[in-house]
Amino acid sequence: DTEVTQTPKHLVMGMTNKKSLKCEQHMGHRAMYWYKQKAKKPPELMFVYSYEKLSINESVPSRFSPECPNSSLLNLHLHALQPEDSALYLCASSQAGQGNQPQHFGDGTRLSIL
Amino acid sequence: TQLLEQSPQFLSIQEGENLTVYCNSSSVFSSLQWYRQEPGEGPVLLVTVVTGGEVKKLKRLTFQFGDARKDSSLHITAAQPGDTGLYLCAGEAGNQFYFGTGTSLTVIP
Numbered sequence: 023d024t025e026v027t028q029t030p031k032h033l034v035m036g037m038t039n040k041k042s043l044k045c046e047q048h049m050g051h052r053a054m055y056w057y058k059q060k061a062k063k064p065p066e067l068m069f070v071y072s073y074e075k076l077s078i079n080e081s082v083p084s085r086f087s088p089e090c091p092n093s094s095l096l097n098l099h100l101h102a103l104q105p106e107d108s109a110l111y112l113c114a115s116s117q118a119g120q121g122n123q124p125q126h127f128g129d130g131t132r133l134s135i136l
Numbered sequence: 137t138q139l140l141e142q143s144p145q146f147l148s149i150q151e152g153e154n155l156t157v158y159c160n161s162s163s164v165f166s167s168l169q170w171y172r173q174e175p176g177e178g179p180v181l182l183v184t185v186v187t188g189g190e191v192k193k194l195k196r197l198t199f200q201f202g203d204a205r206k207d208s209s210l211h212i213t214a215a216q217p218g219d220t221g222l223y224l225c226a227g228e229a230g231n232q233f234y235f236g237t238g239t240s241l242t243v244i245p
Contacts, residue, residue: 026178062146064224064235065179112178124169125226125233127178 025049028113028128036136043131045096045113054096057112065112103135139163140225140236148242149215157210157239159225168208168227215243
C-alpha cells in the first residue's frame with residue numbers, strides 16, 4: 023500500500039463539470055507535487071508546493087487549479103477540461119523540495135473527459 | 137528536448153532472459169533514482185545512486201552510476217513476469233528534477 027493516498031481512483035466527467043482530485047500524506051513531507059501521465063510515458067510535472075506555498079507552475083492551463091490547505095493535503099480543482107486532459111494524475115511528496123530526495127507517489131486518479 | 141534519455145523505449149522479452157536499460161544525459165547529476173511503475177499504480181522508488189561508479193544490487197536488479205555521473209544503467213538477470221512495468225530514471229540537475237523518457241518492459245511467461 024502506498025503512503026500517499028489519492029481519491030478518487032477513477033473519475034469520468036464532462037467538459038462543463040467541476041471536480042476536485044485529492045491527495046493526502048502523513049509522512050511529514052513538506053513538498054508535494056502534481057503530475058500528469060499519459061500511457062507508457064513519463065510523468066509530466068504540473069505543480070510543486072514547498073512548505074504549503076506554490077513554488078513551481080509548469081505553464082499549466084488555468085482550468086487546473088491547485089490548492090494546498092495544509093502540509094498533509096493537496097487538491098487539484100478541475101473546471102472546463104478538454105478531452106486531451108484525459109490522463110493519469112499522480113500526486114507525490116518528498117522530504118524537502120525537489121532534488122536528491124526521493125518522491126513517494128500515490129496510485130493516481132484515472133481521469134476521463136467525455 | 138529531454139535531459140534524460142532512456143533506451144530502449146520498449147522491450148519485450150521471454151522469462152529467464154537478461155536485459156539492460158540505459159539512462160543517458162549530457163548533464164551531470166548529483167544523484168539518480170530508478171523507479172518502477174506497474175500498470176494501475178504510481179511509480180515506486182527502487183534505488184538511488186549517488187557516487188560516480190557506484191553499483192547497487194537489489195535481488196536480480198543491478199544499478200550502476202557512471203563515473204562522470206551523467207549516465208546510469210539497470211541490469212535485470214533472469215527476468216520474470218513480475219518485472220513487467222515502466223522503468224523510469226530520474227534526477228536533479230541545476231535545481232530542476234527530471235524524469236527520463238521511460239522504458240516499457242514486458243516479460244512474457
